[in-house]
Amino acid sequence: MEKYNCIIVEDEPLAAEVLEDYIRQVPFLNLKGICPDAIFAMEVLQEQKIDIMFLDIHLPRLKGLDFIETLKNPPQVIITTAYREYAIDGYELNVLDYLVKPINFNRFLKAVNKIKKQTAQDILFSAESSASAERLYLFINVNKKMVKVFLDEILFIESRKEYINIVTKEKTFITKFQLGEIEEQLSDNNFIRVHRSFLISKTKIDAFTANEIEIAGQQIPIGRTYKELVNSLLGEKL
Numbered sequence: 001m002e003k004y005n006c007i008i009v010e011d012e013p014l015a016a017e018v019l020e021d022y023i024r025q026v027p028f029l030n031l032k033g034i035c036p037d038a039i040f041a042m043e044v045l046q047e048q049k050i051d052i053m054f055l056d057i058h059l060p061r062l063k064g065l066d067f068i069e070t071l072k073n074p075p076q077v078i079i080t081t082a083y084r085e086y087a088i089d090g091y092e093l094n095v096l097d098y099l100v101k102p103i104n105f106n107r108f109l110k111a112v113n114k115i116k117k118q119t120a121q122d123i124l125f126s127a128e129s130s131a132s133a134e135r136l137y138l139f140i141n142v143n144k145k146m147v148k149v150f151l152d153e154i155l156f157i158e159s160r161k162e163y164i165n166i167v168t169k170e171k172t173f174i175t176k177f178q179l180g181e182i183e184e185q186l187s188d189n190n191f192i193r194v195h196r197s198f199l200i201s202k203t204k205i206d207a208f209t210a211n212e213i214e215i216a217g218q219q220i221p222i223g224r225t226y227k228e229l230v231n232s233l234l235g236e237k238l
Contacts, residue, residue, distance in 0.1 A: 006052035014146040038067035057081040104138040156200040195223035
C-alpha cells in the first residue's frame with residue numbers, strides 16, 4: 001500500500017495530539033513531524049517530501065491561509081480549525097478538505113481518503129482498521145481541557161444557546177459549541193436531529209411516540225418540523 005508523508009501544523013498541543021493519534025491509526029499515512037508554526041513547517045517542506053499538511057488557521061507569526069499563499073508548490077492541505085467561517089477562503093486556495101474542531105475520526109478518515117482514488121478494498125480496510133483499533137470518539141473543550149468522549153456512550157446532545165450538553169449515562173459534558181456543527185460531525189454515526197434543541201443517538205432509544213422519544217428515562221420532544229424525518233428514520237408511522 002502506498003504511503004503518504006504528512007505533517008501537522010498546529011500550535012495547540014492537545015489538538016496536535018488528537019491529529020497525531022488519528023494519523024497513526026490510518027495505514028497509508030506516515031507522520032513526518034509536528035510543527036508549532038508556519039515558519040517551522042516551511043523548513044520541513046524544504047527538507048522533506050510532504051504529501052499532506054494538516055494546517056490550523058490561527059497560528060502565531062503567520063496565519064495558515066497566508067502561509068498557503070506563500071508556497072509555490074504546496075502539498076495537499078487539510079484545514080483544521082474551530083472557525084467554520086473561513087471555509088470559503090480555504091476552498092478558494094484549493095485545499096483538500098476543511099475539518100471543524102472537535103474532529104471525530106470518521107470525518108477525519110473521509111478527508112484523508114480524498115488523497116487518492118481508493119478501491120473498495122482500500123476503503124473497507126481503512127474502516128475496519130479504525131473500528132478494530134479503537135472505538136470512535138471525539139475530543140471536546142471542557143473548561144480549557146480537551147476531554148475524550150466515546151460516541152457509543154453518548155445518549156443525546158442538548159443545545160443551550162451557545163453551549164451544548166453532551167449527555168452520557170455517567171455524566172454530562174458542557175462545552176461551547178453549536179448543535180448544528182456537531183450534528184454535521186456525527187451525521188454518519190447513528191445520530192439524528194429530532195428537535196431544534198436535541199440531537200439523539202438512535203441506538204439509545206428506549207421508546208417513542210409521535211411526539212417524544214424516551215432515552216434513559218429522559219423524555220425528549222420531537223419538533224414539529226422534524227416529525228416526518230424522524231418517523232421515516234425510525235421506520236414507523238405514528
